[in-house]
Amino acid sequence: MDAIINSVGRKIPEEIDGRKLKPYQGAFSTAPEPWKAPMKAGFIKPGESKILASLEESIKKTGLTDGMTVSFHHHLRNGDGVINMVMDAIAQMGIKNIRIFPTALFPVHEHLIPHIESGVITSIEGSMNGPVGAAATYGILPKCAVLRSHGGRIRAIHSGDVKVDVAFLAASSADPYGNCNGVFGPNFFGPVGLARADAMFGEHVVIVTDNLVEYPCYPISISQKYVDYVVEVPSIGDHAGIVSGTTEVTKDPKQLAMAEQIVKLIEQSGLLKEGMSFQAGAGGVSLASMKVLHDYMREKGIHGNFAIGGTTKYLVDMLRDGTIRVLLTGQSFDLESIESIAKDYGHQEITTDFYANIHNKGCAVNWLDVVILGATEVDVDFNVNVNTHSDGKLLHGIGGHQDTAAGAKLTIIVCPLFRKKIPIVRESVTTVTTPGETVDAIVTNEGIAINPRRQDLVKKLQESDLPIRKIEDLQKQAYEITGGPPELVTTDRIIALIEYRDGSIIDVVRGLKKDS
């Protein structure tokens, strides 16, 4: 198979599973083709009902059959019950060879593995957090998986690269016409913005809810005008599963020190000022940096124009006391912050298209001053891996990582120098998720590296009291302490493509042998 070296030095095959691949050539090198996906017409007369008695009936009515693509959103995260339920029904009906197109899978979706083994699911395009990703690494899927960022996934739908045959979309409240939201009902889960494009462009759209309300549902996050059918089920899952340990602020003094350094870095870069904007991930240090930033802004009387979430109670606190004017929420990471959507003026639910699509007429990440992101690995070219661990296992999705890094004026990656005797700062990352050209600073527990591409920033920090170090020095220290990275023995088979947000391929993930 012929391969091309892309601009981050990774070998990309010309074609895989019949798809011609376009190698990554730079963060803003790929202009869009004209979009091809039209929205879907319908013809629902007054008095006609969209309510169906069961998922099985919806599968029949939508004409779902072998070889089709089925989509889902992950707002319920590890509390989701809908994906498993729908795939069980599809499997029971004897349908095979389904491509699933979830925004993300979580450990709870380990339940799908038997459906992969039996040939019901033959392809997954979407983030795979945990067991399904591990199984994919060992070659369980007949077809190569595709991982996309939030913005990249929406781009793929709009452009027509991925056509959704049937979208099964969980709603915590829905009316009989399919107007729905995620902010009310026993399993309220937040915005439904990850799924808007699936609703708009899906050939068939089924809303799955455990809280059927009278028409019209209020507020309306996904509109009736996109919805074919509504199915009421006993439960869409358990929204307690939304919350993970990473939504609590760290108490580790070393991590708190890093959080202090991050805020200092923002301040010394000149971005900590009236009207600023930021996003931070849900990791312990990131959250701690939000708290430090909040205190700093309050103390100095600085007001931000907006923050983007992955929203937690910490951002809601900032909205409530006026530290930020608007809170743009694409996903909710705790229940307190969901309750805020319906209550707090200035708390705006957004779609991933609004948030991060590189090929619409302008996305919100372009307005970010600062983003603080995590990493499983970083390298001396400032490339970041968030998908695989150093053992080669594909265990995480991309989320908004590529999107925010490309958009923000200051992209800060925070990671330790090493974890469990494995160096995190490396000569070369196992997998490139986010290209170094979009990363400005790497904050570790042993110092901060500034990307030499950002000479303006290097100069600004010349007199800084921050522990600024060369990335190569950090890498060497990491190798000295750990003895260097473990050797990675992969198979030849490519088990996943890492798409860049513009649809080009930034890296591939190769399989592992079962006994490795």
Next chain:
Amino acid sequence: MDAIINSVGRKIPEEIDGRKLKPYQGAFSTAPEPWKAPMKAGFIKPGESKILASLEESIKKTGLTDGMTVSFHHHLRNGDGVINMVMDAIAQMGIKNIRIFPTALFPVHEHLIPHIESGVITSIEGSMNGPVGAAATYGILPKCAVLRSHGGRIRAIHSGDVKVDVAFLAASSADPYGNCNGVFGPNFFGPVGLARADAMFGEHVVIVTDNLVEYPCYPISISQKYVDYVVEVPSIGDHAGIVSGTTEVTKDPKQLAMAEQIVKLIEQSGLLKEGMSFQAGAGGVSLASMKVLHDYMREKGIHGNFAIGGTTKYLVDMLRDGTIRVLLTGQSFDLESIESIAKDYGHQEITTDFYANIHNKGCAVNWLDVVILGATEVDVDFNVNVNTHSDGKLLHGIGGHQDTAAGAKLTIIVCPLFRKKIPIVRESVTTVTTPGETVDAIVTNEGIAINPRRQDLVKKLQESDLPIRKIEDLQKQAYEITGGPPELVTTDRIIALIEYRDGSIIDVVRGLKKDS
């Protein structure tokens, strides 16, 4: 020219201005073709500005040239300054042969007549209220005009029937990326829902505002992701012009009596009950009926699920005291009701697509129990004219008339028996706007006629104390008092098509001689 008789008995030519016409065949006879209009990709990099210095610059940048289609919304109604301003700029730049595609024109747009005379504007597809409509009747436009309902216009965009080259959209608040709303700023005008499809499918989209705010504008009614350019102008018009005399409740005792009868009719039809829904026009009797209905519901403790506006302060009062749960606003007819959008929980801004598009997967009019609408004429087949006067002048648009009549369980038309010695209840309307098959009752000052197609309703009202009369009797009485309708002498030329909401042609309007 060959012609076909459509199902309301009107002669429709096979073709006009190169467009093949489909004759109206019944309210739900025309299924949609698959939609063909894709949304537009873009490629805006971080730091790129959308702000242009002038309308002229936006005309140049969008490549606007001879023969193109330019669209506008009418939320500012008779206070709009944007259409005149943009067309002046287009005219000054020497561009000719423009098709304008406004949602509606008002008397203030008489200003456009010189641009029609000089060949800058050669075609108008949109409602023409007042002088431009009158001028069109006298043959000023080289091409045949097209009038569409709210739902029909949005259907035409989605289906690809009308392609918008450049949309110039007024916003009372907008940020530099084009996020905008109509609820803040010196000329706040309400929702921007009439224009959402223009933004989504317009090849180029220019937001025109007199209130540029910091990013992100909040709330967001039209998203940055659809917007190419933002132009700040000294003024988008004068929002005082939104309010017309028809937003005040009548004090005429005869009209108040009709309002009482309307509410009695709703009650006797069995629809006045918990969970009901309704819409009423902004005419004096309609508004009075809302007040009577409000009092009745409050007294009996009945709560409605929703009302749809054309919103006035009377509907806002109903929302505020809990008489209705949700208020869906497509347009605002007074300033008090606009202020409510940003303030009142349950007050939802809607798009015309959500409201009334027959060919999406379900529109809100399908859930209406009752709609109360006006007429310039009605006839013994229950057909309704809202476009022309009996003198043949095209003076009004369709609005949501066809849409709500087709959707609601009970469609009530309210009109006097005659106006200024001209019979309003006639053997045959001058122009069919809304087909009789979608009309259930006509309430006049001399009695109420029930459509015999609705035998269920006729039976329900057998014991009624309401003055139920045959439509033919009302018509005869009208002719006796007035001496019958004036003779209408038209030219052979068709100056406007009246489209039904499904894209078929329900009637045509012929021109008048200047001296007639």
